[in-house]
Amino acid sequence: MDFWGIVETFFWSFAFIAYLFALFAIIGDLFRDHTLNGWFKAIWVLFLIFVPFLTALVYLIARGRGMAERSQKAQQQAQSAADSYIRQVAGSTPTDDIAKAKTLLDSGAITQAEYESLKAHALSGTPKA
Numbered sequence: 001m002d003f004w005g006i007v008e009t010f011f012w013s014f015a016f017i018a019y020l021f022a023l024f025a026i027i028g029d030l031f032r033d034h035t036l037n038g039w040f041k042a043i044w045v046l047f048l049i050f051v052p053f054l055t056a057l058v059y060l061i062a063r064g065r066g067m068a069e070r071s072q073k074a075q076q077q078a079q080s081a082a083d084s085y086i087r088q089v090a091g092s093t094p095t096d097d098i099a100k101a102k103t104l105l106d107s108g109a110i111t112q113a114e115y116e117s118l119k120a121h122a123l124s125g126t127p128k129a
Helices: 003-032 038-050 052-090 094-107 112-124
Strands: none
Touching (some): 003 038, 003 052, 038 052
């Protein structure tokens, strides 16, 4: 194999991998789109199988903007779900613990000594007993 044969092999490998990425993005977008009827999804998939390059090009031209919007919406939902999970798992800060203990003290549910003990635990970072 000469130099240009290697360059040609790399070019066609790159083109094929880029096509696969586009194909998977299109299929993912098809099934992410809840406004598109199931029959239309099936038609798009059939055309992707039998006329792959032309169908991928037409899909990207015709539905490219909606594809980007659906992708951005899915990313925002994933980010908000991750943020919600982090807030849930992170628990409370020492300030929150002290405020809760103060509320319990004000309501009469705990004594001043218990409040001081909870406050000391919150400030020291040790778990509550």
